[in-house]
Amino acid sequence: MTVIIxxxxxxxxxxHLTRWMVEVNAGVFVGNPSRRIRDRLWELxxxxxxxxxxxxxxxxxxxxxxAVRTAGRNRxxxxxxxxxxxxxxxxxxxxxxxxxx
Amino acid sequence: MADIWxxxxxxxxxxLTDRVSSVYIERSHVDREDNAVLVINRRENVRIPAAMIAVxxxxxxTRVTHGAIRLLADSGTAVCWVGEQGVRLYAAGLGPSRSSGxxxxxxxxxxxxxxxxxxxxxxxxxxxxxxxxxxxxxQQLRGKEGTRFKELYQEHxxxxxxxxxxxxxxxxxxxxxxxxxxxxxSAANTALYGICHAVIVGLGASPGLGFVHTGSAISFILDVAxxxxxxxxxxxxxxxxAQGLTEERDARVALRDRIAxxxxxxxxxxxxxxxxxxxxxxxxxxxxxxxxDEHVGTVAAGTNWSAQDTHPATRSHLxxxxxxxGEQHIxxxxxxxxxxxxxxxxxx
Numbered sequence: 001m002t003v004i005i006x007x008x009x010x011x012x013x014x015x016h017l018t019r020w021m022v023e024v025n026a027g028v029f030v031g032n033p034s035r036r037i038r039d040r041l042w043e044l045x046x047x048x049x050x051x052x053x054x055x056x057x058x059x060x061x062x063x064x065x066x067a068v069r070t071a072g073r074n075r076x077x078x079x080x081x082x083x084x085x086x087x088x089x090x091x092x093x094x095x096x097x098x099x100x101x
Numbered sequence: 102m103a104d105i106w107x108x109x110x111x112x113x114x115x116x117l118t119d120r121v122s123s124v125y126i127e128r129s130h131v132d133r134e135d136n137a138v139l140v141i142n143r144r145e146n147v148r149i150p151a152a153m154i155a156v157x158x159x160x161x162x163t164r165v166t167h168g169a170i171r172l173l174a175d176s177g178t179a180v181c182w183v184g185e186q187g188v189r190l191y192a193a194g195l196g197p198s199r200s201s202g203x204x205x206x207x208x209x210x211x212x213x214x215x216x217x218x219x220x221x222x223x224x225x226x227x228x229x230x231x232x233x234x235x236x237x238x239x240q241q242l243r244g245k246e247g248t249r250f251k252e253l254y255q256e257h258x259x260x261x262x263x264x265x266x267x268x269x270x271x272x273x274x275x276x277x278x279x280x281x282x283x284x285x286x287s288a289a290n291t292a293l294y295g296i297c298h299a300v301i302v303g304l305g306a307s308p309g310l311g312f313v314h315t316g317s318a319i320s321f322i323l324d325v326a327x328x329x330x331x332x333x334x335x336x337x338x339x340x341x342x343a344q345g346l347t348e349e350r351d352a353r354v355a356l357r358d359r360i361a362x363x364x365x366x367x368x369x370x371x372x373x374x375x376x377x378x379x380x381x382x383x384x385x386x387x388x389x390x391x392x393x394d395e396h397v398g399t400v401a402a403g404t405n406w407s408a409q410d411t412h413p414a415t416r417s418h419l420x421x422x423x424x425x426x427g428e429q430h431i432x433x434x435x436x437x438x439x440x441x442x443x444x445x446x447x448x449x
Contacts (some may be wrong), residue, residue: 015135016107018148019176029151033115040113048106 001059002038003046004029007072008052017041046071107136107175109152114177120139120155120366124298125183125353127160133168140178151176155366156299158183158292158353179299183291207321207379211310219310220376227372232357253331261343281347286338286399288349289324290354293334296360297325300369306377328372333359 006014006027014027020041021031033041038058045054053072060067064085068078079088129142137148151172156179159165173180210216225242226234234242258265269283301308301321311320333356341351360366391399
């Protein structure tokens with residue numbers, strides 16, 4: 001199972017995603033797209049997410065059995081702690097900077 | 102509408118076997134909103150994951166917009182209009198396949214009597230496992246099939262206790278029979294035709310080039326569906342009638358469950374593959390567009406093949422004026438609207 005979460009996505013992106021997945025609540029998409037289609041959808045999302053944020057959680061063969069991808073501005077970043085995926089945030093007092101896609 | 106980034110590439114589309122078989126829509130508007138296929142009715146708005154569905158069955162009381170059909174076609178979803186009580190009216194669709202390889206193969210087989218007979222025999226052989234039908238004539242095969250179905254009717258009637266007074270079926274009015282089993286059987290068959298249609302166009306074959314059936318625009322659909330009636334729709338009709346479930350909806354839903362449980366979509370794909378057996382072609386062949394040449398096979402499309410230099414001056418004979426709407430050309434075009442009034446039930 002794959003879950004995608006979109007925050008502040010530009011117009012048309014959420015609707016587009018509903019052709020492949022079911023939007024179970026605002027901005028939360030669930031589905032079973034194949035690996036190839038996940039990759040292609042993710043490529044589209046990273047190109048078009050703009051100032052919003054996108055998170056994709058997918059099955060994986062690691063110990064946790066899932067992996068996460070993130071894109072967009074000011075996002076929380078997955079950090080690999082010796083094989084364990086955790087999430088890193090910048091401290092609240094740091095300035096909002098444009099992050100790379 | 103300049104930037105159509107939402108257009109799906111063939112690689113974005115799930116193969117048919119990975120899709121949900123069908124979604125049935127009734128008494129609703131099907132529209133496009135925010136790049137999604139949206140179903141609107143008085144109760145709710147639902148977005149349809151079109152790229153995950155093989156066929157959308159549109160029942161009575163549906164209204165579909167151009168935008169919705171465009172998205173459905175782009176998603177490789179077949180669309181099938183079904184009438185009152187599930188009579189199949191019309192279907193259209195361009196499946197995920199974008200190549201004509203299988204269609205060529207099908208046309209080649211169907212236009213050669215010897216090849217056609219072999220495919221037809223193979224179709225019957227799938228229904229008589231363990232029997233040698235390689236020498237049988239079409240007449241013998243039809244007879245065997247008739248006998249088989251007569252026995253099946255009796256067998257299921259005994260099994261379920263539902264009386265059977267013969268198959269009553271009138272084309273276009275499948276519900277003339279009056280008894281529930283016949284009606285349920287017809288309704289389930291209609292849904293099965295829709296699904297077979299989706300698989301056939303999904304693979305890029307033609308619904309019209311049948312081997313056993315001929316003459317109808319859906320001959321090949323009827324051929325393929327006949328492979329599965331004994332196993333799927335017939336027992337289903339008796340089961341439902343025995344349980345007092347006599348709505349056509351019951352037939353559709355039960356069939357869909359059974360299709361999912363038994364992975365019928367993959368089975369149909371495998372069967373068509375085996376029957377048409379296109380040597381060395383893959384069903385996921387990418388779209389190739391070329392120009393045919395009688396000596397070298399194909400040459401590249403999208404190229405100007407004029408021997409002279411394609412200087413604009415040499416093309417001055419082209420009529421580049423906009424198409425004139427002469428008296429020969431009748432079109433009905435609505436006025437342009439300043440603001441689109443929201444549909445009832447649609448949030449502005």
